[in-house]
Amino acid sequence: MSDELIQLAQSHLQNIPLQVISQGAEAIVFTTKTHPYLPTSKDSHTEYIIKYRPPKKYRHPQLDATLTKHRTIAEARLLQRLTNIPEIQSPGLIALDARNGIIWMEKVGYELIDYDDKISSLKNWLWRYNDNQEKALTEEIKIALEKVGCMIGKAHVNDVIHGDLTSSNIIITEAQEACLIDFGLSYQSALPEDKGVDLYVLDRAILSTHPKYAEQYNEWLMAGYERGYGKDKKSLIKLKEVLKRYEEVRLRGRKRSMLG
Structure with a gap:
């Protein structure tokens, strides 16, 4: 990792440590344990996340500054919107410095390395x-994956497309609740195609990281996803269209794999 970027x-x-x-x-x-506005107690164990988009030297400086500002604001707005959707667990927005590409947010297991077993x-x-196949296909795993799928379904019902649905961007807490990170x-988008692609990305992610159990895992995820849409007629019509597009995207993906 570049020390120059960290210093920047x-x-x-x-x-701010x-x-x-x-x-x-x-x-x-x-x-960091420092809050942007509130005093920090020496005994505090509360941590926060700071996400920083550094400048890209390969882009024109003015274009880069505009893109950084736009993407940072877009991500912050989405995080703020998600706080109004109780079925979706995600980091809460604390502060924003769009000009410098900085988002300050709550920590909800954002780390991509596991230093906390919880x-x-x-x-x-x-x-x-x-x-251990016996443990890999337990009811505990099934319930957790259905919760993940349900949360993604709720996101799509609210026209939120994650864009990078990998198993690294989904957190499982000690209580086996699911949380989405990295937006x-x-x-x-309300387009079924975009939702189908989102599901396909998750499908491929599960296949690449857990190939032995991918078929069963994806089946449980999709069962939860369908539950996330609810049972009213309008939602079921939307779900049917998304699932149709999802299968079309999967078919296109298989054809690309066969053709190399």
């Missing part, structure tokens, strides 16, 4: 049982 983030967050969690193509994620990404949580590629 620190220049915008002076006197930062600990790097992860770095992706678009952003660096830090954790909080785990779905990917790592499932990997714990990967070598950097998220957007709003």
